[in-house]
Amino acid sequence: MEIVKRNFLFFLFLAALGHRTHAQFYYPIQQDAVDFQKRTLLVQLLEEDEKTLKAFKSKYGKNKIQLEERLKLYTQQIQGQNEMIKAVFSKFWKANKALEFRTSKEIEEMLLDAKALRQYAILNIGWRTEYQFKNGSDNASPVEIYAIVAYVAEAKDRKLNDLKRSVSQKTDYILKIGFPTDHLETSDYILAAQQFNFHINNATAEGQVLERYRTLTYIPPFNKAGYEVIKKKILLLPTSVSEPDKREELKISYEYPFEIAEVKLFEEALQQQFGKYVYTTLLWSDRQNNFSYFIVNASEGIILAELGHVRPDTKFPNMLSETEKLEISDQSYYKNQTGFSINNLIQLQHILGPKGSGQEK
Numbered sequence: 001m002e003i004v005k006r007n008f009l010f011f012l013f014l015a016a017l018g019h020r021t022h023a024q025f026y027y028p029i030q031q032d033a034v035d036f037q038k039r040t041l042l043v044q045l046l047e048e049d050e051k052t053l054k055a056f057k058s059k060y061g062k063n064k065i066q067l068e069e070r071l072k073l074y075t076q077q078i079q080g081q082n083e084m085i086k087a088v089f090s091k092f093w094k095a096n097k098a099l100e101f102r103t104s105k106e107i108e109e110m111l112l113d114a115k116a117l118r119q120y121a122i123l124n125i126g127w128r129t130e131y132q133f134k135n136g137s138d139n140a141s142p143v144e145i146y147a148i149v150a151y152v153a154e155a156k157d158r159k160l161n162d163l164k165r166s167v168s169q170k171t172d173y174i175l176k177i178g179f180p181t182d183h184l185e186t187s188d189y190i191l192a193a194q195q196f197n198f199h200i201n202n203a204t205a206e207g208q209v210l211e212r213y214r215t216l217t218y219i220p221p222f223n224k225a226g227y228e229v230i231k232k233k234i235l236l237l238p239t240s241v242s243e244p245d246k247r248e249e250l251k252i253s254y255e256y257p258f259e260i261a262e263v264k265l266f267e268e269a270l271q272q273q274f275g276k277y278v279y280t281t282l283l284w285s286d287r288q289n290n291f292s293y294f295i296v297n298a299s300e301g302i303i304l305a306e307l308g309h310v311r312p313d314t315k316f317p318n319m320l321s322e323t324e325k326l327e328i329s330d331q332s333y334y335k336n337q338t339g340f341s342i343n344n345l346i347q348l349q350h351i352l353g354p355k356g357s358g359q360e361k
Contacts, residue, residue: 151173180338185267236270238338258345281296
């Protein structure tokens with residue numbers, strides 16, 4: 001009977017790696033976090049997707065040269081993402097002592113032995129489905145998010161109590177962070193590593209009391225200490241915040257230090273975790289059931305404030321897009337396409353309050 005149960009858990013676990021799924025977000029409970037940290041982490045590398053390849057062949061099949069160029073670009077994009085994944089997680093990931101980088105096929109083969117299921121943890125990177133509620137409606141529509149997801153087998157059959165809905169839910173993962181695009185940059189992977197390190201370590205130390213926080217972006221109410229960090233550091237803004245000839249208006253709307261950074265400085269600052277910066281980013285928020293703007297402390301990857309959600313009509317690049325993105329440019333850099341505007345900056349000013357006021361919202 002025990003063998004049957006283990007095999008059942010094993011096949012459910014493998015199925016989760018290869019399919020888009022949807023579920024509620026949960027903050028890891030103590031036992032899951034402890035189990036996760038004890039194991040060797042298998043980081044799943046990106047691979048060429050058969051459906052994507054078929055789509056290219058269908059679209060460009062009549063033009064052999066164009067098809068070859070598009071397939072070559074796609075292959076280079078996958079390779080570039082995998083190089084970033086290896087470089088960032090090898091340097092910044094602290095939640096597990098040992099990491100291995102594997103394809104999904106290699107992971108499946110390694111886990112054919114049921115004992116291996118209790119020896120490894122998995123970090124999956126790919127698209128999955130969440131549900132978006134618009135304009136206060138109870139009607140949900142599916143939305144795809146590009147997620148980095150942590151798994152342990154034991155979380156599969158453990159029921160967690162979601163206190164916001166007062167019903168029993170099940171989850172097949174312990175923690176995840178969601179982005180609006182698969183065109184991630186080095187700074188995005190660094191943020192993911194910082195967030196997983198912080199929250200898994202916290203869950204290991206504090207355990208069940210944190211169960212009510214359903215996701216790493218569903219965090220306790222922001223406090224004065226976090227706001228003080230934002231006030232004292234330089235807020236790094238994407239160029240999309242304002243037209244070049246209107247940037248003087250930003251100084252009237254936002255009293256605290258800020259810089260509008262070209263893409264090179266933005267990435268360099270975040271990659272090197274410059275201690276003087278905080279910055280804006282866009283992540284999936286369970287609280288708003290949408291992609292929302294967050295203010296992050298660059299040196300630690302800690303989220304300090306949450307602003308409003310992104311406009312529903314905002315579009316982001318992905319690997320199926322026609323835009324060639326072999327090198328980062330201000331035009332292709334997705335953080336300049338998030339729609340962060342002067343209105344969001346005014347909202348942040350309202351949260352922080354006037355200089356010297358000590359205001360706390």
